Amino acid sequence: MPDIQRTCKITGKEFVVTEWEQAFLKKMEVPPPTLCIEERHRRRFAHRNERSIYKDKCDLTDRPIISLYSPDKSLTVYSQDAWYGDKWDARDYGRDFDFDRPFFEQFYELQKAVPHMALFNMRGQNSEYCNITNSNKNCYLVFGGDYNEDCIYSVFNMYCKDSSDLYWVNNSELCYDSVDCVKCYKVKYSQNSENCSDSAFLFDCRNCESCFGCVGLRNKKFHIFNKPYTEDEYNKKIALYHLDTWNGVQHMKKEFDKFRLHFPHRDTTIINSQNVSGDHIIDSKNCKDCFDMTGPAENCKDVIFGGWNAHDMLSCNHAGFKSDLFYEMVGSIEGHHNAFCTFSWTCSDNYYCDLVLNSQDVFGCSNMNRAQYCILNKQYSKDEYFDLRTKIVEHMKKTGEWGEFFPMKYSLYDYNETVAQDFFPLAKTEAESLGLRWYEKEQEQLSSNYQIADSIHGVEDDILSQMLVCEKSGRGYKIIPQELKFYKQLQIPIPRFAPEIRNKMRFAARNPRRLWDRDCAKCQAAIQTSYSPDRPEIVYCEQCYLKEVY
Ligand SMILES: [Zn+2]
Structure with a gap:
């Protein structure tokens, strides 16, 4: 072949x-x-709304809820408790398949009728404003992160405590504004670092303590801009940077960005893996074109965000956790042999489903729990199911739908509400020319006379009652008590940008999820790297890089 x-x-x-x-x-x-790999990613991402959430009311209990669906979409939305409860049956929305019409059109009609779960926020305690999360405690605006405690404004943080403004940070505590860090303690403004503590402005450092503005360091203490100091000198020198002030931090961010460019960068971050290609891959084997893979993972291709005990997955996003034989799956875990599903949890042999949980042999169903032999939410006997499924597959082959993921125009979300806008941003006019919907946020032009103190030491509790105006987006945002306490504890100045803008900046600090051909700047060997050739970083192959830092 x-x-x-x-x-x-x-x-x-x-x-x-x-x-x-x-x-x-x-x-x-x-x-x-x-479709090419990228367009397949885009189409799946367009069905994942991670961070656009709205205040609404549960259509079953009338109680206030936080919802993934803006109220103007006129969908039926239930609180999680109501959704899981026995006061309704998803089969009541079941319908016959019409062989005179395409499948996707009929599935979309079912989706518009069936009640949806307001948020995907499992086993949360005092963490109502989180989405696609599991087992968080006292968290606020955490998205895609699990098992965190007292964390705020973070995305894909796992097992973290008392932290804010993280993106893809694991097992860390008292950390702030950091990206791709693991096992860190009291670390701020850092990236790609592991086992570090009491430090700020680190890039690719390991086992460092009390370091400031350092790149590629291993096992060091009291270093500033990669140079050693005594403890006393260190403390005196870093005090001059005034990191308790907004201006001090902004100045240092610019300095550090320039400083970093003098050092070689590793082509990709691949750790303890064999025969893999992509970036940010850990403990994996035979995984190609994969990004943000956390092993164990084996035999996967075209996966962005996946792993955690997964094998045999092709073209998936946010998928894994004890899964195998996944094709074109989004937000799906603990499954076997499923294809073209969004949010499929603990399922097997399901195709073309949206939020179907604990089910087997289900086709074209939406918002079902513990189902079997259902098609378009209608119950069949085992024989009827397989007979009808075969006929629908034949029909879909004729309409050209078989083998395709749900079209973007049939997403329940507007394009700019989804993570497709993070990875493949479009302007409103571009989205509309592709037949995609666009969510218009109420753009009240806010203004405020409130003067935010430059240093956190000058901030009083009255800030909690103020509507602050984001200096980048012009949108209003508030400081919550948990946040102010955290800033005071770690001497972090009040941010002048709204949380979502800050998240976008951290997202932009990571390399794109694609590879370019380049030559190692040291040995000239051909490499594949997520640093595009027009970028200013010096890029080394793995061998040359490791010689440099160890
Ligand atoms: Zn080299």
Whole structure:
């Protein structure tokens, strides 16, 4: 079976379906993809709303809720308790399949009728404003992060405590404004660092303590801009940077960005893995074109955010946790042999479903729990199910729908509410020209006369009653008591940008999820790197880089 060359239906770009992919697709009984890797990612991402949340009322209990669905969408939305309760049955929204019409159109009609779970926030304690999370305690505006305590304004933080403004940070405590860090304590404004403490402005450091503005350091103490000092000198010198002030931090951010460019950067971050390609891959084997993979993971391709005990997955996002045989899945965990599903938890042999939990042999269903042999939310006997499923698959082959993920125009969310806008940003006019909806936020032009003190030491509790105005977006934001206490404890100045803008800045600090061909700046070997050739960083191959830092 040689590789197949295909042309993307959207971009016209050539892409390859490898031998491994062909064998995988055969197991899933689906034809080869018609879109390139990027367009497949975009289409799936357009069905994931992570951070756009709204105040609404539960349509079953009338209680106030936080919802993923803006009230103007006129969907039926239930609080999580109501959704899981026995006061309603998703089968009541079941319908016959109409062989005179396309499948996707009928599925979308079902989605618009069936009640939706307001937020995906499992086992949260005092953490109502979190989404796609599990087991958080006293957290506020945490998205996609699990098992955190007292964390705020963070995305994909796991097992963290007393922290704020994190992106993809694990097992850390008292950390602030950091990206891609692991096992850190009292670390601020840092990236790609591990096992560090009492430090700020680190990039790719390991086992460092009391370091400031350092790049690529290993096992060091009292270093400033990669130079050693005595403890006394260190403390006197860093005090001059006035990190308790907003201006001091902004100045240092600019200085550090310039300083970092004098040092080599590793082509990709691949740790303890064999035969893999992509970036930010840990403990994985035979994973190609994968980004943000946390192992154990084996035999995966085109996955962004995945792993945690996963194997045999193709073209998935935010998927894994004890899963195998996943094709074109989003936000899905603990499953076996599923394809084209969004938010499929503990399911097997399901195709084309949206939020179906603890179910098996379900096709084209939405918002069901503990279901079997259902199609468009209608219950069938086992024989009827397999008979009808076969006929629908044949029908979808004729309409060209079989093997395709749900179209973007049938997303329940507007394009700019979804993570597709993070990875593949469009202007409003571009989105609309593609037939996609756009969410218009009420843009009240706010103004405020309130003067925020430059230093955290000058901030009084009256700030808690103020509506602050983001200096970048012009949108209003508030400081909550938990946040002010945290800033005072760690001597962090009040941020002048709204939380979502800050999150976007951290997202932008990470490299894109794609690879470019370049040469190692030291040995000239050909490398693949997530640093595009037009970027200013000095990029080394793994070997040259490790020689440099150890
Ligand atoms: Zn090299």
